[in-house]
Amino acid sequence: MTTTVPTADQLAEVSRLAQRVREQLDTVLSGLDDAVDATLATVLAEGHLLLEDVPGVGKTTLARALGRALDATVGRIQFTPDLLPSDVTGVSVFRGDEHRFEFRAGPVFANIVVADEINRASPKTQAALLESMQERSVTVDGETRALPAPFLVVATQNPIDMEGTYPLPEAQRDRFMTRIAVGYPTSRDEVAMLDAHDGHDPLNDVRAVASAADLTRAIGIVRGIYAAPAVKQYLVDVVRATRETADLRLGASPRSSLQLLAAAKARAAMAGRDHVLPDDVKSLAVPVLAHRVIPSAQARAAGRTAEVVIQDVLSRVAVPAARAPEPLARG
Amino acid sequence: MSAARWRLAATPLAAVAAGLGVTGLSGLVTFGAWLAPLAAIMIATTTVIVLTRLATARPFIPTLAGGIAAAWLLMVAYVPADDGGIRWLPGPGTPAAVATIAREAVAYAEATVAPATVTPELAGAIAAGALALMLAVDAVAVGAGLAATSGFILLIPWLPALTLERKVPTLALAGTIAAWLGVVALSRRSERGAWRARAREGAAPAPAGIAALAIALTLVVGLGAAPLAIGGPGWGQMPRIALPASLGGSSRLDLEIDLRDSLTTRSAEPVLAYTSTDGRLDVLRAYSFGTFDGTRWDRDPEGDTVAANGVLWPEALASASLSDPGTVQISIGNLSETRVPVPSAPRSLAAGVEWRYDASTDEVLVDRAEGTRGLSYTVRKATGYTTEEQLRASDALIEAGGDDAVPARYLDLNERMDIDAIRAIAVAQTDGAADRFEMALRLQEYLRGPRFVYDTEVAPNGDDAVSTFLEDRRGYCVQFATTMVVMARTLGIPARMAVGFLGGVQDGERYVVRGRDAHAWPELYFPGHGWVRFEPTPAVQTGARPVYATPEVSVPQNPLVDEPNPRSTVLPQQQAPTTAPAPAPVAAASDSGWSPWLLTLIPVLLLSVAGAVWAGRRARRGAxxxxxxxxxxxxxxxxxxxxxxxxxxxxxxxxxxxxxxxxxxxxxxxxxxxxxxxxxxxxxxxxxxxxxxxxxxxxxxxxxxxxxxxxxxxxxxxx
Known part of the structure; x- marks a missing residue:
């Protein structure tokens, strides 16, 4: 893994890519800047995205628009209770004429997998997807097949209308780098949406503006973003604070620290910066951490959601001012 | 372009406050056209400062820019090029030219009496002082934000007026205070809040240090530069009384003249005012004293008086041309005398009351219970009556016994005086003098010289006050006048002492004479011409000599001016040509004080400024x-x-x-x-x-x- 700090040109490439994708998403979804930013950060940080909100706010549209904007293969799975793992991963079928089994790849073999209403499928099927997300490979009939790179799962989930659903357990949610609540649009954005949908599906207007290769290269650049010890310390302070606060029954895991840093690097790169700021950490703490923690009974009784508790933690953790290692060459 | 708005507003206000300070000099100099270029330079400098403030947020850079602009403008306005044209750029000769101007300004200020007519040199000195003051106020009030502290600096030009004159142009002072309060208010508005928070957290050493330095600077400038800016060491002593003046209540001249008494009363009460077609009068004469017993003067006995017929000094002025008479209108206030003060060489007097003229004493008597109080009268006088030629011409009459026309008492010398010693000095001082005029001139210059010091305190000992004075060499006008009278008599010149007032201070079109303008001077007799005033009392009190009694080499008692000064024609009374050989210049006396002063002051100022800059930078750098x-x-x-x-x-x-x-x-x-x-x-x-x-x-x-x-x-x- 490279440790060289990206050059300004490379940073510009990342931020241009992010900007192009953002423009495409904006043609479909207006007023979702925060969600779009977090989405892009997740994409660039090789994370998976969980869109969770009430039906009809554009979760699926966002996922599909993202798939179209990136010139990549898109697999779409509509999760239903009777969906089988093989429907996700693919299945080996016997070719009688050739006397052999042939693997029919499932929709998971794509750069971007849109998993609609993931909580409607049975845990078994969910597990198949979540395993492939973690391993980035699929094992069928004893044969392991690598998934294409980049590989991004955008799952949507409906938090209400829970009857007959199988909500993702916390351990599974941890696999998603970010969970984004899309939220209702503002009045003006909603009018703009009506205009955009007037007579045609705006999704058809979305053009592919970045290839899979572009995305892979950008992901590589993002990995090289510098995180100063002070920033890492701050990030760890925040994560540890979630474990110590009385408002949370379960705090954020060490994996969440890794993912938060990765996402923060992506956000820094999108801003054309070669280093992470505490602001990146702050801005991504809720999307990255909130779905991994479980509020305590008191907090829930007080109406304090995980998001509120995370914000509260952020407002208490000091931003370290100490200078990190003295640079080698400083005029 | 976000230079502090309050600074932009405060800059012209501070300039106005400083500029009005010039009016604080109203008691010392006469105002006139010279104010216009000064105002123009101040406005231009202020404009430069404001424009610089628009361009930069640095606090002191604008003041510096203003200083550079002011220096250049001052040079253009007041330092002519060597060929007499305008000096646009400083050259190698500029410092010398500036030094010359400074010397001339100081010499002139020393030689003249308040209120002085402003010469170009004096105007330059005043302008430099005013600009320096303005820049100092700007730096302290606006640059450093110490608006309140700047009040100390603003006070400087008012100090002479407040402490010596006790009369200031109230409106101008109010305007200064108002402008200053405006600056304070502007700065206070912005100081509150943010800076308070800062100070609370102990981050305020910089303002504190700057404040201390500013106060130190103010003291240095106030104590050192103010007299310099005003024009020289002479000014501070100027507005003193020349003769026992008023006795409280209604003012009267103290006619119990004893040389052993110190001068204590200094009345700023106006006693009379006049308008004159001839400008400021030298003196207004009221009494004659002819008899001196060694310590005390006695009035002349009343001689034959003539009833008011409108003609004064009839015989003496008979020969004079009266084609160019001057008119003086005099209004006496709270001054109750038996003799009417009249200008020299009076011809006729028109008053609404009965008056008589005593030809032997040249006094004008008024027969009223209240004396001269409230009297208004008009005097027509001969202009330029006494000239050097006429005085020299009287020598022929002296030979013919012309002195017999005056009473013998004007040659009396009391035995209590050491006549021989006094005569020895007189003879030595007039050695080689060609005629009576020259003798008189040399006696005058001897007493005006730097050996004699004007001092209102005298030692009250002995029966021979003149000898005491010739040894102590300290005294006020009575000592000077008496000594000249006695010395003249030892040389056989009839002499007497006259008492009256100096010409006073201009106030608009009028001249105002105050109690402290009371004065005594010697009059020497010149046959065929009459009694002629000389002025042995130093310039510090009396200003310039009478025109006819001005030696060709001007101001010999000032060692700083050691050559004839072509520019000194600005001395209005020095225009009379004279062919008299110069009296022996007195030995070089010690420096009159301003140059060592300047030499110490400039480094102190520079050090203070450097210290302020250093402290400011250090405070900020520390932070x-x-x-x-x-x-x-x-x-x-x-x-x-x-x-x-x-x-x-x-x-x-x-x-x-x-x-x-x-x-x-x-x-x-x-x-x-x-x-x-x-x-x-x-x-x-x-x-x-x-x-x-x-x-x-x-x-x-x-x-x-x-x-x-x-x-x-x-x-x-x-x-």
Missing amino acids: IQDPESAWAFLRRGLGARAGDETLTPAEAEQWIVGEGPELGDEARAALASLRTAVEDHRYAPRGTEATAEQMSLWVTTIVDAAKESDRGARSRVDA
């Missing part, structure tokens, strides 16, 4: 060494939730822009630059490239903008 300290300094200064460690730099910036003091674009840009520097310093792989100077500049820009911001004054979140 701003790296981005962290700059950031902490700024957050403390702006009260940007200084204690809130959970804010990232960007969040703090956002808070400052959103909730903090209103900042202009420039300050916002500086804030963004500083924030980036802090972020880079903390989090970037290579640190920041911003220098301490840059950060210092950013902090200054932001803090200046915050100081001027009204919102900054009120939004206190961390309080």
